[in-house]
Amino acid sequence: MLATETVIFVSLCYIGVLFGIAYYGDKRADIGRSIISNPYIYALSLAVYCTAWTFYGSVGRAASAGPAFLTIYLGPTLMVTLGWLVLKKIVRISKIHRITSIADFIGSRYGKSMTLGGVVTVIAVLGIIPYISLQLKAISSSFLLIHQYPSLKPLSYARSIGVWSDTTFYVALFLAVFATLFGTRNLEATERHEGLVAAIAFESIVKLVAFLAVGTFITFFIYNGFTDLSQRAIASPELRLLMTLPKDAGAFSSWFAHIFLSMMAIVFLPRQFQVMVVENVNEAHLNKAIWLFPLYLLAINIFVLPVAFAGMLSFGSSGLDADMFLLTLPMANKQVFLTLLVFIGGMSAATGMVIVETVALSTMICNDLVMPVLLHMPSLKLSQRKDLSSILLSIRRLGIILVLLMGYAYFHYAGEYYTLVSIGLTSFAAVAQFAPALLVGIFWKGGTRTGALLGLVAGFSVWCYTLFLPSLAGAGLMPQDFLEHGPFGIAFLKPFELFGLDVFDRITHAVFWSMLANLGCYVAGSLFSRPSAMEHTQAAMFVDVYQYVGRVHDSSVWRGTAYLPDLVSMLERFLGRERTEAALDNYAMDYGINWDQSLTRDPGLVNHIEKLLAGAIGSASARVMVASVVKEEPLGIEEVMDILNETRQAIIYSRELERASAELRAANQRLQELDRLKDEFISTVSHELRTPLTAIRSLAEILHDYPDTTPDRQREFSSIIIRETQRLTRLITQVLDFQKLESGRMRWAITAVDLKDVVEDAVSATGQLVAEKRIRMQMNLPDASRPVEGDRDQLIQAMVNLISNAVKFCDPELGQIDIRLDDSADRLTVSVSDNGIGISEADQKQIFNKFQQVMDPTRGRPPGTGLGLSITRQIIRHHHGELKVKSTPGKGATFYFSLPLKPIAAMPAQ
Amino acid sequence: MTRDKINGRRLVGLFLLGMLLFNFPLLHLFNRPVVVLGIPVLYLYLFAAWSLIIFLILTISRSKPDTPFPDHSE
Numbered sequence: 007m008l009a010t011e012t013v014i015f016v017s018l019c020y021i022g023v024l025f026g027i028a029y030y031g032d033k034r035a036d037i038g039r040s041i042i043s044n045p046y047i048y049a050l051s052l053a054v055y056c057t058a059w060t061f062y063g064s065v066g067r068a069a070s071a072g073p074a075f076l077t078i079y080l081g082p083t084l085m086v087t088l089g090w091l092v093l094k095k096i097v098r099i100s101k102i103h104r105i106t107s108i109a110d111f112i113g114s115r116y117g118k119s120m121t122l123g124g125v126v127t128v129i130a131v132l133g134i135i136p137y138i139s140l141q142l143k144a145i146s147s148s149f150l151l152i153h154q155y156p157s158l159k160p161l162s163y164a165r166s167i168g169v170w171s172d173t174t175f176y177v178a179l180f181l182a183v184f185a186t187l188f189g190t191r192n193l194e195a196t197e198r199h200e201g202l203v204a205a206i207a208f209e210s211i212v213k214l215v216a217f218l219a220v221g222t223f224i225t226f227f228i229y230n231g232f233t234d235l236s237q238r239a240i241a242s243p244e245l246r247l248l249m250t251l252p253k254d255a256g257a258f259s260s261w262f263a264h265i266f267l268s269m270m271a272i273v274f275l276p277r278q279f280q281v282m283v284v285e286n287v288n289e290a291h292l293n294k295a296i297w298l299f300p301l302y303l304l305a306i307n308i309f310v311l312p313v314a315f316a317g318m319l320s321f322g323s324s325g326l327d328a329d330m331f332l333l334t335l336p337m338a339n340k341q342v343f344l345t346l347l348v349f350i351g352g353m354s355a356a357t358g359m360v361i362v363e364t365v366a367l368s369t370m371i372c373n374d375l376v377m378p379v380l381l382h383m384p385s386l387k388l389s390q391r392k393d394l395s396s397i398l399l400s401i402r403r404l405g406i407i408l409v410l411l412m413g414y415a416y417f418h419y420a421g422e423y424y425t426l427v428s429i430g431l432t433s434f435a436a437v438a439q440f441a442p443a444l445l446v447g448i449f450w451k452g453g454t455r456t457g458a459l460l461g462l463v464a465g466f467s468v469w470c471y472t473l474f475l476p477s478l479a480g481a482g483l484m485p486q487d488f489l490e491h492g493p494f495g496i497a498f499l500k501p502f503e504l505f506g507l508d509v510f511d512r513i514t515h516a517v518f519w520s521m522l523a524n525l526g527c528y529v530a531g532s533l534f535s536r537p538s539a540m541e542h543t544q545a546a547m548f549v550d551v552y553q554y555v556g557r558v559h560d561s562s563v564w565r566g567t568a569y570l571p572d573l574v575s576m577l578e579r580f581l582g583r584e585r586t587e588a589a590l591d592n593y594a595m596d597y598g599i600n601w602d603q604s605l606t607r608d609p610g611l612v613n614h615i616e617k618l619l620a621g622a623i624g625s626a627s628a629r630v631m632v633a634s635v636v637k638e639e640p641l642g643i644e645e646v647m648d649i650l651n652e653t654r655q656a657i658i659y660s661r662e663l664e665r666a667s668a669e670l671r672a673a674n675q676r677l678q679e680l681d682r683l684k685d686e687f688i689s690t691v692s693h694e695l696r697t698p699l700t701a702i703r704s705l706a707e708i709l710h711d712y713p714d715t716t717p718d719r720q721r722e723f724s725s726i727i728i729r730e731t732q733r734l735t736r737l738i739t740q741v742l743d744f745q746k747l748e749s750g751r752m753r754w755a756i757t758a759v760d761l762k763d764v765v766e767d768a769v770s771a772t773g774q775l776v777a778e779k780r781i782r783m784q785m786n787l788p789d790a791s792r793p794v795e796g797d798r799d800q801l802i803q804a805m806v807n808l809i810s811n812a813v814k815f816c817d818p819e820l821g822q823i824d825i826r827l828d829d830s831a832d833r834l835t836v837s838v839s840d841n842g843i844g845i846s847e848a849d850q851k852q853i854f855n856k857f858q859q860v861m862d863p864t865r866g867r868p869p870g871t872g873l874g875l876s877i878t879r880q881i882i883r884h885h886h887g888e889l890k891v892k893s894t895p896g897k898g899a900t901f902y903f904s905l906p907l908k909p910i911a912a913m914p915a916q
Numbered sequence: 917m918t919r920d921k922i923n924g925r926r927l928v929g930l931f932l933l934g935m936l937l938f939n940f941p942l943l944h945l946f947n948r949p950v951v952v953l954g955i956p957v958l959y960l961y962l963f964a965a966w967s968l969i970i971f972l973i974l975t976i977s978r979s980k981p982d983t984p985f986p987d988h989s990e
Contacts, residue, residue, distance in 0.1 A: 073958055073959065076962055083934065083970070084931055084938070087927045087930045087969070090923060090924035231954065233953075233954030236956060237951065246949050247949075249951075249956035249959070250947045250948060250949050250956075258939075258944075262939060265938060294977070296927075296973055297973040297974040300969070300970045300973065301970050
């Protein structure tokens with residue numbers, strides 16, 4: 007026999023144990039020896055994800071849709087593999103900014119926006135209500151079933167039952183008291199509840215053990231193991247269907263949609279955010295939790311299918327709810343202990359969810375919905391009240407009760423018509439609306455408040471229209487017409503086939519449209535709106551959170567000062583005297599501040615206090631509170647100028663760096679070019695040296711080996727040898743000259759020089775060369791020219807170079823060279839023109855560079871070292887002139903220079 | 917941070933692998949009413965792939981010493 011009193015007694019004992027654990031956890035936390043600070047407890051607390059939905063609902067789902075129930079657990083597994091990228095970043099941001107809830111997170115990301123925080127809260131509360139009602143339904147169903155023990159008959163719900171005689175109502179009240187006692191005993195500065203987490207972890211163990219124990223019993227004791235069950239199932243045409251997914255496109259799209267939903271749910275369900283982010287003690291715990299948590303999920307799912315098979319085989323069409331097979335199977339087999347164990351397990355699954363969820367929601371309601379409104383009502387004079395922490399606690403308690411009552415109302419009017427899983431999925435689709443604003447928001451700085459607001463509102467509206475309202479209509483609260491023919495008979499707007507999209511199931515359909523609306527509005531809104539300064543700052547601090555480690559306190563855009571007593575009294579009102587003192591002492595120790603020195607506080611402290619407050623009342627409210635006592639200096643013009651100046655300096659500095667590096671690059675390029683030219687020069691010079699040397703050597707060998715050569719030949723050979731030797735000498739002299747000029751060691755013998763003489767001497771020196779090529783030389787010299795000062799020999803050398811250069815490039819057949827000396831103005835101008843191939847414009851710039859030779863495509867490299875013009879130019883320069891060239895390709899070239907008549911007296915003495 | 921980044925990339929790779937294993941069309945290969953080792957083959961496949969993923973997460977997350985993170989808790 008299993009008396010109802012026994013059930014209630016055992017339940018109360020169990021709850022007593024939970025309170026004991028929570029109390030112990032809080033005590034340990036107070037003395038600084040946390041029991042939850044290890045990855046195993048953290049992973050177990052994450053398993054608050056497994057609610058009555060998992061405990062009872064999965065079996066029901068498996069019994070109707072086969073493998074689909076697994077999607078809800080595969081999604082989180084995939085999501086934790088992204089843990090490093092996503093979860094760790096969320097956890098880090100929340101720690102730095104003392105985020106207390108998902109509404110706080112989103113509001114804070116978009117410029118500490120109160121509106122956004124409020125909207126998120128409303129969505130979360132409305133979205134979660136079906137989920138809460140699911141837990142109520144599970145607890146009351148299991149209680150009603152166990153109440154019948156040992157008889158088994160389907161439960162019959164009737165809405166006609168008055169609220170006061172409805173067990174579920176009392177379950178809701180009981181849970182409200184329970185959650186209030188657990189979650190709102192005192193106001194934490196960080197919104198962390200160590201005792202609560204310890205109790206949740208314990209509940210996770212209980213539900214897992216209960217499920218595995220009963221699963222083992224059903225599989226191995228009622229039936230003969232997995233194989234037996236599978237063999238029996240495959241024999242039944244009905245159960246056979248549960249082994250596979252339907253083979254249509256819709257099945258796979260809904261499979262994918264469910265995986266997506268559960269991926270989002272694991273982060274965005276308020277309770278998951280609470281345990282994973284807010285209650286996280288140490289980021290490093292994620293490292294172990296990311297495999298422990300999926301392992302837990304896998305373990306709790308092992309027996310789902312066998313239990314579903316067993317239930318279907320045992321009860322068939324007896325009308326018993328498949329959601330409750332886990333309880334009804336041991337009951338049918340008269341297992342008192344196991345029945346109780348399942349009941350306790352189901353209760354721990356449901357209570358764990360309800361407690362954490364309501365605590366998280368009530369925090370959101372208080373911090374992001376009620377407080378901002380109250381703080382903005384001047385008539386309440388709230389910011390002058392002595393002790394606010396009691397008000398805060400009352401608001402939260404009311405929040406918890408409100409959420410549970412709304413959950414009950416939903417259950418009472420709508421919930422009983424749906425299975426556990428379909429109710430749960432409705433909630434999942436609601437919280438998935440947070441995905442764009444949050445997930446995109448922590449990776450994309452461009453997301454703005456307007457975009458986030460539009461996206462959330464659009465997505466949530468579509469959710470309401472395609473899931474929430476229909477669930478009410480299904481329960482008869484709205485006309486059925488609405489579902490079947492669309493609003494006002496517009497078939498186009500049917501909530502399950504919006505715009506005629508009829509290939510998806512309801513959930514997939516809703517997910518598709520709501521995410522499309524949400525993401526679309528978010529991105530479009532972000533692209534077409536301009537963020538405020540505060541949004542900019544917050545966006546940067548969230549997206550680049552890893553870069554701001556350790557210097558958060560000075561990164562606020564607004565600066566303010568306040569009197570310490572004001573700040574302290576404000577903190578005391580929210581946190582109480584002891585906590586305030588401890589917090590300020592910590593800050594003083596960290597930054598080496600002596601409170602007695604000055605009464606006006608720096609922006610760093612004000613920011614710190616805002617963060618402390620944010621831990622208690624949320625960032626948006628904290629912002630308002632601090633603003634009320636802080637003499638805010640919204641960045642005076644001077645500070646703005648300072649910041650601008652700093653930025654300008656940085657920009658100038660970086661430009662300088664850029665320029666310097668460009669110069670370096672150019673210099674390096676020039677060096678490389680010179681290096682290349684030097685190599686070329688060496689090879690040219692050695693080539694030029696070798697040609698005459700070879701000639702000399704071979705002729706000398708002939709003379710040596712054949713002493714009987716005719717004297718004529720001998721003379722001819724020796725004259726060639728002499729000529730080649732002269733050429734060698736000339737070459738070497740040139741190289742030496744060049745080297746001297748380059749290094750500035752040339753000795754200049756400055757005298758008065760007659761340029762006409764110089765030209766004539768040079769012409770006679772090159773007479774032989776000119777005659778050999780049969781070039782006509784035309785000279786146009788004045789009868790006498792005024793003298794200039796200079797080195798005669800060097801000037802002759804320069805002229806010789808120019809003439810031999812002209813000879814080299816003269817027309818090979820009808821060569822002609824014109825030499826002019828113009829003594830008319832205050833300068834003497836000498837020009838040497840040839841009628842050769844000419845020099846292209848590009849080459850005109852190059853030819854004066856040392857080693858540079860103009861390549862002729864037909865004749866190749868010209869003879870010579872490539873030094874002639876360079877030397878000439880140096881010589882002319884030394885005489886205060888400039889060697890220039892005029893040329894039209896194909897029509898010859900003219901080199902000319904002019905020397906001043908009266909050279910400057912202070913000619914550099916070399 | 918480098919080890920962390922490497923592991924982060926590995927985990928992202930694992931995520932992609934998971935998306936592949938748990939979705940159409942690979943799923944379709946096992947989508948038939950056959951019992952293997954006493955378990956319907958689709959379930960066998962899903963649980964095996966799931967175990968594999970968990971094992972790989974374990975391996976990857978262990979392939980480095982736990983990075984000491986600053987503890988922000990009070």
